[in-house]
Amino acid sequence: MAIPDVPLVNTKGVHQAVFLRAIIEMETDTGLVGIGESYGGARALNGLRRAADGLIGLDPFHLNELRQRVEAALPDSGGINAPTMLTQHQVVDTTYSAFEIPLLDIQGKHLNRPLCDLLGGAVRDRVGFGAYLFYKFAKPADQPGEDMFGEVMTPDALLAEARSLVDTYGFKSFKLKGGVLDPDLEIETMRKLREAFPHAPLRIDPMGAWRVPTALRVCDAIGDILEYLEDPVRGMDAMAELSAQTDVLLSTNLVVVEFEQILEALEKDAVQIILSDHHYWRGATGARHLGEVCRAARLGVSMHSNTHLGVSLAAMVHVAAATPNLTYDCDTHYPWTAHDVIKGGKLPIVEGAVAVPVGAGLGVALDQDAVAEFHALYVAEGLRDREDTDEMLKYVPDYVRVVPRW
Numbered sequence: 001m002a003i004p005d006v007p008l009v010n011t012k013g014v015h016q017a018v019f020l021r022a023i024i025e026m027e028t029d030t031g032l033v034g035i036g037e038s039y040g041g042a043r044a045l046n047g048l049r050r051a052a053d054g055l056i057g058l059d060p061f062h063l064n065e066l067r068q069r070v071e072a073a074l075p076d077s078g079g080i081n082a083p084t085m086l087t088q089h090q091v092v093d094t095t096y097s098a099f100e101i102p103l104l105d106i107q108g109k110h111l112n113r114p115l116c117d118l119l120g121g122a123v124r125d126r127v128g129f130g131a132y133l134f135y136k137f138a139k140p141a142d143q144p145g146e147d148m149f150g151e152v153m154t155p156d157a158l159l160a161e162a163r164s165l166v167d168t169y170g171f172k173s174f175k176l177k178g179g180v181l182d183p184d185l186e187i188e189t190m191r192k193l194r195e196a197f198p199h200a201p202l203r204i205d206p207m208g209a210w211r212v213p214t215a216l217r218v219c220d221a222i223g224d225i226l227e228y229l230e231d232p233v234r235g236m237d238a239m240a241e242l243s244a245q246t247d248v249l250l251s252t253n254l255v256v257v258e259f260e261q262i263l264e265a266l267e268k269d270a271v272q273i274i275l276s277d278h279h280y281w282r283g284a285t286g287a288r289h290l291g292e293v294c295r296a297a298r299l300g301v302s303m304h305s306n307t308h309l310g311v312s313l314a315a316m317v318h319v320a321a322a323t324p325n326l327t328y329d330c331d332t333h334y335p336w337t338a339h340d341v342i343k344g345g346k347l348p349i350v351e352g353a354v355a356v357p358v359g360a361g362l363g364v365a366l367d368q369d370a371v372a373e374f375h376a377l378y379v380a381e382g383l384r385d386r387e388d389t390d391e392m393l394k395y396v397p398d399y400v401r402v403v404p405r406w
């Protein structure tokens, strides 16, 4: 499917007119249907298609066999991301994850239990999310869907965006997608947020846009007001170099995205917090395992978001509710789209939190009319892969992608 997006800016470019997602439905011979949501780019879809036929006859409780069947269908399949992306996710991991959620949804429906009960049970009945703040362009008139906030490219405009998101959703913490403006302007932005929201946890994520000296300068300037600093510099060794010189907590969703990478991060003391995400950390069960590994390794665990809809949000909430040490507010892009594919409209964010769905399985159902509408948009738009850097040239014709830039 393609869903209207807004031009949110980041280190490597800007969001396109639409974002791509895949909806997965799995059906049992007893008539149960499990649903899931995952990446919609070409490589991710190719992985789903190549693995799907091999899943016929699989017992929905046999997740180990799911892994074996996915690996058998996708030998040497590599990553899903374009070379211009800043990290890489393995096709076997994203494909396994995409099918695991529908199977857990089926298990929950079979047992008449919410999905979080299959992960050990919820330790909280509401999951906190932070306001995910972006610098952005105004949406061009020829793009589908509505804009939000118009152009936001100054500290004051960003503060106004933050106030509006708080008014609507009651957020109690903030994460700024940084690496967009000159670091001094991003420092000024964070200080304005601190002034306006004296007690709110604050984070900034420049996605590797800074070199180590720049990151150290930012740490000196605003380290004392940050809850944590996400991927300030690019690569494991640069993160380790920075970590050795600052007490500011460093988090990542770029240098540690597979279990194997945790060992290197520990050896180098490169990060203190790892971002979970069931879309690539081997599903909900893998994300739950990540929480336990982080507990044992004395690392913090938080939660990453890609642009997503309500099926993914429901899964994120179940995972977060069943991960005891995930005590940070999670990331979500959910407020950045007015659309959804679940029945009953979007899941409400109230006082900065989403209630754990109480129905069996995921606790959300597909609105097939909405799925058809956004599939039609996928066909009409013709976009098959995310390419933020190309998109940036429409707004800034002489744009050159450089990471790190400062």
Ligand SMILES: [Mg+2]
Pocket: 205, 207, 230, 231, 252, 253, 254
């Ligand atoms: Mg990040």
